[in-house]
Amino acid sequence: MATETSSRSSVKPLPRSGILLRSSLITIFGIISALTFQSIVKPPPPKLCGSPGGPPITAPRIKLRDGRNLAYKEHGVPREKARRKVIFIHGSNCCRHDAIYATLLSPDLVEELGVYIVSFDRPGYGESDPDPNRTPKSLALDIEELADQLSLGSKFYVIGYSMGGQATWGCVKYIPHRLAGVTLVAPVVNYWWKSLPSNVSNEGFNLQPKRDQWAVRVAHYAPWLMYWWNTQKWFPGSSVASGDYSILSQSDKDIILKLGSSRKPYWDEVMPQGKHESVNRDAIVGFGSWEFDPVELEDPFLNGNGSVHLWQGDEDMLVPVTMQRYIAEKLPWVQYHEVAGSGHFLHFAEGMVDDVVKTLLSTDA
Template sequence: MATGVNRKISAASARSHSRRANKSSSFQLPAGILRTTLAVLFIGFLAWAYQAAQPPPPKICGTPDGPPITAPRIKLRDGRHLAYKEHCVPKDEAKYKIIFVHGINSCRHDAVIANTLSPDIVKELGVYIVSFDRPGYGESDPDPNRTSKSIALDIEELADQLGLGSKFYVVGFSMGGQIAWNCLKYIPHRLAGVALLAPVVNYWWLDLPANLTAEVYSQTKLQDQWALRIAHYTPWLTYWWNTQRWFPSCSVPSHSPDNFSKQDRELLSKLLGHKGNYEVSIMLLGEYN
């Protein structure tokens, strides 16, 4: 009987000894090394995220590694250049002097009203139109400090250097409509009139009815809703969002036909049919400027 008890005690002692041995032999990373490793990984992630959010450096027209200058340009107050193209009657003979602002993936050649107006009407009314490459498009230098006000001041300076007088008209097409709106806000004293053609809406404009903008916003594609949120709330992530492959990005740059009605598609085929002649020049300076 005593022998049996001794055996039980010995077995229990053996199990206890085995647990202590396993516990003492398990590997534990020192807390200091663990914190350092996590800090290094976090810093590495931040470095990757910063690099992924930065667009590549743009090319500059007229520089050794940049495209040649083929368009007339003005030099702006900060040293940048703005390329432009004049249409219709000479400005010295014009009764109406119009600055046309193009939309996304376009350039100075996409002056829709100049390309579609009847020559007889242009001559009868005395219409002069000047279109320009928005900063970063075509042969206009990028503006790394671009704001809603700076582009309006660019337009004012373009008008002054071309001698359009104290007042002129502005027409904004598609995304150019927002720039025309900026002109109303920042240089209203220089405007004889403003027109927005098929403008893209800024859903955060305070002067628009909130219920209406919310309704229209909800009807856009989910991927475009996210693209708009990124651009509005975290604009520094816009480049990353447009180039990442994890989620669908904005459908507008790809000219998705789903964004247009049947009538729109018929009109676009006529308006953009000639674009193949100069499409390569739109992104001369890079795709994300």
């Protein structure tokens, strides 16, 4: 017994000072690990246009309220002679040159309607300075300021494509008094908009490839990991960020095959400042927590002096048509146009751009 008692008494509890030391060491190790990991995943700073070693400035630019520069490109009839003025908002992996609704618009229609279109590089794209604080609201205010500095008048039209939808919905929410009409073409839907029923958002979410399901999860829940997620080699990152066209519908693949390099001869001008503040930021904003829900918006044209249109291809593999149908059903003031047999690049179909623009401008045509 004595031996057993002696053995037990030899095992003494760790002094309080030892417990505190161990806890402190664990905490310090955790902090060092977190800081090390954060330094590994931290994206490189963007290569600002006009900075030493950065891309050159070739486009006209305006200086915004916070000192950022916004690059733009003008199309159609001269601004001072235009009867209808349109601002075009491009999607991901695009820039001011991707003003499809200007470049594919019939010259006769341009003259007939007196259409002027200005496209611009969204923050971080092309020659526009990045905005790490970008939100749908800030994008809408950028657009309003662009209109003011170009003297587009008290009201103007807006066309937003794909990821440009975040800015377009922002315009409907924050600057409805400046709008003459709005068109959304295949706008990306946020699976976390609170008014989307779980069965609708889950159905759309599950239609996406697994790699994109994980990418949007990261964008929503851990946006600070977005750069690492799309550059690490263990798992496939976002298909959009990596330029993987295998997920597209056959109609979209046919369009890419037909157009070849002529579809984007200006590819080097799309993201010269890097991918993080362009494509990655698109995902962070598009799938992040919005301060408003588009499904709860009110008609910005209650007096009938304008209209909102939503165009969607029923074979779009990037933006599920089922989600657009639900949004159109819940917003009866949105005129919904579903294009059979078309994918995300529905505007390349013959005559489609003319139809989209004429429909938008029909209010006062």
